[in-house]
Amino acid sequence: MNSRRFVLTRGAALIGAASSGILLPRWAQAQTSNLRVGLMLPFTGTFAQPGIAVENGFRLALAQNGGKLGGREVEFFKVDDESNPAKGIENATRLVMRDKVDVLVGSVHSGVQMGIHKVARDTGVLNIIPNAGVHVATRAQCAPNVFRTSFTNAQPTLALGKPMVDRGHKKAVWITWNYAAGDEAFEGFEKSYTEAGGTIIKKLGLPFPNVEFQSLLTEIASYKPDAVACFFAGGGAAKFLRDYAAAGLNKTIPLYGSGFLTEGVLDAAGEAAEGVLTTLHYSDSLDIPRNKQFRLDYVKAFKAQPDVYAVQGYDAGLLLVKGANAVKGDLSNKPALYAALEGATIDSPRGKWTMSKAHNPIQDIYLRQVVNKDNKVIGIAQKAVADPATGCRMG
Template identity: 55%
Template sequence: MSTLLSCHRRRAAWLVAAAAAVFCVAAPVHAQGQPIKVGLMLPYTGTFAALGDMIEKGFRLYVDEQGGKLAGRELQFVKVDDESDPAKATDNVNKLIRRDNVDVIVGTVHSGVALAMARAAKESGTLMIVPNAGADAITGAQCAPNIFRTSFSNWQPGYSTGVVAAQKGYKRAMTITWNYAAGNETVKGFTEAFEKGGGKVIKELTLPFPNVEFQALLTEIAAQKPDVVFAFFAGGGAVKFVKDYDAAGLKKTIPLLGSGFLTDGTLQAQGESAQGLITTLHYGDNIDTPRNNAFRNKFAVTYKLNPDVYAMQGYDAAQLLAVGLNAVKGDVTKKDAMIAAMKKAKIDSPRGTFTMSPQHNPTQDFYIREVRGNYNVVTGVAVKALADPGRGCRM
């Protein structure tokens, strides 16, 4: 009897072990069959809503070009409106990380929001791709192996515009921006390059985000009479600033230079006031390459819109994710191998080919652009292969 009982017990144990073995083998197969969850945390309301919309359109366009899949895997998009509000950012990103268990986060536009997102991504180990926000700390002091950016650091367009201003021979400059991370860091980049080139920033003007009451500051610019003004604004704020600058009569007397976001995605609304403005950015509408022409044509046909820098950055965020996924044949559990491939990525972008800096920020050309009609026309290169210094990054 005891022998028979022992046999039954051994048989039961064997069946449990066999079932466990089958489960262990089957589980990854089941996981591989599930869609990859992509969390889109972007501004869908407020000042930057149009920018968030273009980023998503660009991202989806690249996925559509791959037959609706990346590395053979379907994608499931989970969307959260970041509201361009840093105070709500941690709660909003944790909806994606903890509630929705996304595999990758894509976002955002506002630098203050992106910094909170990056902290949460760093703590949780969630893969994050930033398709716009240029906060220097994201690829500087707050860098992490799992955080990448496909746009720029705030320092980069500011620095490249400072190079151009110095080359034009301007000696006295004033700067104007919103008093938040993107504005302040862009101005620092401009000041670094401009003063390195022999100029001097005599006054930095700021106003709270998203305030657009510029009149008092424009009056101060008129009184100081600098050789040039450098401005950083984006979205609806950029539209109003450019129109107000022109209406105040300053466009005719004091040259205005800007980070390219001053005129990107805003030209139709700015109208005649924007004509002739010089900016620098890592993209321009008329980059005449097969890659950019194909991108612009496909985007226009798909969405009945001309793409802008935001659409391009979203498109390249999907490209970078595809590099990582292709390296692991779509197995998102192999995160280390994905990251290793993304670090070495050479992205064939509409802006021109770029690589990743050691801090995971694009090393890329910055173009001189002039507003002509409804286009930011590239007239030259401000700085070739400009790499952000990644100050404070340890990883």
């Protein structure tokens, strides 16, 4: 797939220097040449909306900082990754080797991210992950040039167990799809729930993306747990919420989940989502000035409401601005660039967060309850949650 070029502005000095054949020293090139940003995101298919939201948030962050990075004009190269892992390495290689991007922002899908990750580790190009929560990227395969502005799949559920036990729900059934994201979300839940004194009486799963839940819901009812915890997302999450309510379980067995259970599906789920409790690092209704201003700015710029994906894209932009400014636009100054990115505090719509040594956010996780089709924040489930970064050996 051909990438498409998007140029914010071009300086006359760049054109003049190129046409005259002058060879500029590196510091001069950093001031006069465009800084190339590759956006490798899904713009079609199931994950198109998250991909668009990430790009919008990223562009908004740059626009609010003068449209430049470290004093350099910005040139965008876009590739629709189609959420297709089979094309991940090929697309990332094209952006890095053909389009010569200085930084690669992507992606949403964890399978695609593993292709990007291989290219980033092989070439040394700076990679900022605005969504994909796959553990290995900031665990066993962590790298100095790879930074994430979203979460690991275990992070939201690392804060889920204690609120459940605090509410008297000491016996739980877990249910998810049998795939990597579900397994990684379970890791966080198992740790937090058992450490809080809870017991997981059954772990249930079905093949991804199967949404035939009925037999498993019947099984859940037979166990009579205090609560059910789960990981589902997208259309499958909406179907699970509707089926859970249709089976009458929402009246007798409280439902909890990683926050993606109720992200972007509340209209589709309707009344079935009411009362469901989830944990996540953001909520549309988060009542802090930074979030209110961000939401106003986003609506003004894009005539659409932002979501968690827009926030993560926005924070990817803020992080890159901090790094580029610290090295005055010279991203080849890698030690100083990485130090600036590692040491950054991001003033985010989700609340301020810092970067872990494994290059993953250390962030508050909120407890949310669906009230009148809104993920209402009812408290902080856990402050400053850090992924354990198991196996990360940086340097």
